[in-house]
Amino acid sequence: MDVPTRMKAWTCRRYGGPEVLTLEDVPVPAIGPDELLVRVLATTVSSADSRVRALRLPPGFGPVGRLMLGFRGPRRPILGTEVSGLVLAAGRKVSLFGVGDPVIAFLDTKMGGHAELAAIRETGLIVGKPANLSFEAAASLCFGGLTARDYMRKAGLAPGERLLVIGAAGAVGSAFVQLASQMGAHVTAVTSAGHVEQVRALGADLVIDHARENFIAGGRSWDVIADTVAASSFGRCLPALRRGGRYLSIAGGLADMLIGKRGDKRCISGPARSRLEDMRELGRSAQSGAYTPLIDSIHGFKDMREAHRRVDAGRKRGSVVVRVADA
Numbered sequence: 001m002d003v004p005t006r007m008k009a010w011t012c013r014r015y016g017g018p019e020v021l022t023l024e025d026v027p028v029p030a031i032g033p034d035e036l037l038v039r040v041l042a043t044t045v046s047s048a049d050s051r052v053r054a055l056r057l058p059p060g061f062g063p064v065g066r067l068m069l070g071f072r073g074p075r076r077p078i079l080g081t082e083v084s085g086l087v088l089a090a091g092r093k094v095s096l097f098g099v100g101d102p103v104i105a106f107l108d109t110k111m112g113g114h115a116e117l118a119a120i121r122e123t124g125l126i127v128g129k130p131a132n133l134s135f136e137a138a139a140s141l142c143f144g145g146l147t148a149r150d151y152m153r154k155a156g157l158a159p160g161e162r163l164l165v166i167g168a169a170g171a172v173g174s175a176f177v178q179l180a181s182q183m184g185a186h187v188t189a190v191t192s193a194g195h196v197e198q199v200r201a202l203g204a205d206l207v208i209d210h211a212r213e214n215f216i217a218g219g220r221s222w223d224v225i226a227d228t229v230a231a232s233s234f235g236r237c238l239p240a241l242r243r244g245g246r247y248l249s250i251a252g253g254l255a256d257m258l259i260g261k262r263g264d265k266r267c268i269s270g271p272a273r274s275r276l277e278d279m280r281e282l283g284r285s286a287q288s289g290a291y292t293p294l295i296d297s298i299h300g301f302k303d304m305r306e307a308h309r310r311v312d313a314g315r316k317r318g319s320v321v322v323r324v325a326d327a
């Protein structure tokens with residue numbers, strides 16, 4: 001297939017609600033000798049896309065937000081952190097992938113996935129798509145999965161330890177519940193009544209409905225508390241952490257980042273590191289059926305604004321997927 005010079009992409013040129021998104025005709029990204037051009041078949045609207053579009057940052061990051069992301073609107077106007085699709089073209093030095101290969105690419109903070117085509121270095125965060133995964137599921141593999149794996153590693157979560165996951169139905173939370181229960185941790189999940197059965201099916205041993213029960217006040221304690229939705233804080237969770245406990249402030253603000261330690265209890269925060277080896281492992285687990293990325297809903301490419309509205313509501317289960325094209 002000839003490589004087109006123009007493509008359709010959703011752009012965000014000023015911060016605001018989903019209405020600021022525009023479907024534009026833009027140049028196809030030029031690829032270097034070690035890069036691939038991927039024809040995007042599916043992508044997701046992640047909580048990161050929604051945050052960047054709205055300039056909605058965790059508490060304490062407001063003043064540096066525009067400096068980091070762009071003054072009036074995102075410096076990188078095409079959002080989208082993860083895609084699945086087919087390799088359309090490969091630079092002359094590319095040896096790991098060939099034209100036509102089905103792939104999953106994690107574009108991370110560079111974004112650019114809400115478009116018909118996306119460029120990525122062949123040594124970047126890109127893996128072959130497991131044959132048994134749909135392109136929609138493949139596009140949902142990384143955002144939650146990579147974050148959960150990195151935070152599990154930072155926490156040193158061990159088999160037999162007791163883990164509390166707050167926000168267990170979300171993209172990060174649902175990955176945490178699945179991966180931690182598979183490695184032999186005892187998982188308590190915090191979610192709302194409508195998501196209890198889903199979260200149990202992912203492997204949670206106990207489920208707490210956050211509308212009915214205050215998990216901190218119940219007298220129970222955990223080795224690791226992973227808060228994926230900033231519904232708690234390190235300080236408030238101290239009584240619920242066991243000796244040597246770790247509090248994971250995955251969506252928390254600057255305050256949690258600055259605390260670090262209280263006695264023998266640690267607060268771990270900051271951006272998750274996305275690793276190729278973790279992507280490969282998630283792919284292998286998905287291929288064997290051990291790991292299934294949770295999909296909230298699937299939207300058409302023209303319905304990108306609707307997909308953002310679903311994410312903005314803060315109630316999604318797993319990933320909101322956008323189908324960009326048919327295979």
Ligand SMILES: NC(=O)c1ccc[n+]([C@@H]2O[C@H](COP(=O)([O-])OP(=O)(O)OC[C@H]3O[C@@H](n4cnc5c(N)ncnc54)[C@H](OP(=O)(O)O)[C@@H]3O)[C@@H](O)[C@H]2O)c1
Pocket residue numbers: 046047048051143144147166167168169170171172173190191192193195210228229231249250251269270271272273311314315316317318
């Ligand atoms: N540190 C990092 O590198 C990193 C990486 C990725 C994401 N993040 C951040 O992590 C956060 C979560 O991302 P995500 O994509 O997983 O979010 P998400 O999918 O949008 O989370 C939605 C889920 O949150 C749950 N929820 C909302 N309020 C809750 C509460 N009070 N208690 C328990 N659950 C609650 C909802 O479940 P119910 O309707 O059942 O309440 C819903 O299922 C975002 O803020 C994102 O920016 C950070």
